[in-house]
Amino acid sequence: MSTVSNIASTAQTPTFGYGENTVRSIKKTLGSDDFMKLLAVQFQSQDPMKPMEDTAFIAQMAQFSALDQSSSMVKEMALLRADQQTLTASGMLGRNVTVEDADGLPVTGQVSAVESTADGPVLVIDGVRYPVSSVQRVEYTPPVYPSTTADLPPAA
Known part of the structure; x- marks a missing residue:
């Protein structure tokens, strides 16, 4: 039986085999690769007679783009912070x-x-x-x- 505490925590899935009982941990968050895989699976499994609405597809792509830009901004802000700390230190x-x-x-x-x-x-x-x-x-x-x-x- 799988246990999931909440979205932010890891889910643990017991795996059984030849008398062994192991627990496999699952990642806490979804990344951009995970999003693209989900989108590809969604396209593959959609009903050809009822394809996804263009607006829904555009909304998902916009969310993906915003997520990607947010990740880039976080990385750039960390670099900016490190540069600012070095500049502050050199001023001393x-x-x-x-x-x-x-x-x-x-x-x-x-x-x-x-x-x-x-x-x-x-x-x-x-x-x-x-x-x-x-x-x-x-x-x-x-x-x-x-x-x-x-x-x-x-x-x-």
């Missing part, structure tokens, strides 16, 4: 920031580098990496200009 280079460490204590120091990780950009302060989300305060650090040409680094 050379600034004095206060971050929260793993123990919840504030740590203040100058950002010496920004590194990209799978979880997003991290700030390097005194050799320790902190996620951008741990920033509590950013202070303006005025630039220091050399007072004489003797203070300038040698030309390359």
Whole structure:
């Protein structure tokens, strides 16, 4: 017997064979490939004397197109968010920031580098990496200009 809790959860179908009892999980959501397969099956199994109305077909194609565009937009928004986080982190280079460490204590120091990780950009302060989300305060650090040409680094 199959059990289905609700649309958002997985359905589990027991499969029986030579004394074994296994459970197969079914995907939670339908994707664009699933939609196209359902549409193809619908065309194959429709009554030739009563074909699908043009308006119904157009409505289904419009729904599919909207679903596809929504999926693309979600992916693009995720990329935009990652780019914005990197831009925000790079704007903190050379600034004095206060971050929260793993123990919840504030740590203040100058950002010496920004590194990209799978979880997003991290700030390097005194050799320790902190996620951008741990920033509590950013202070303006005025630039220091050399007072004489003797203070300038040698030309390359």
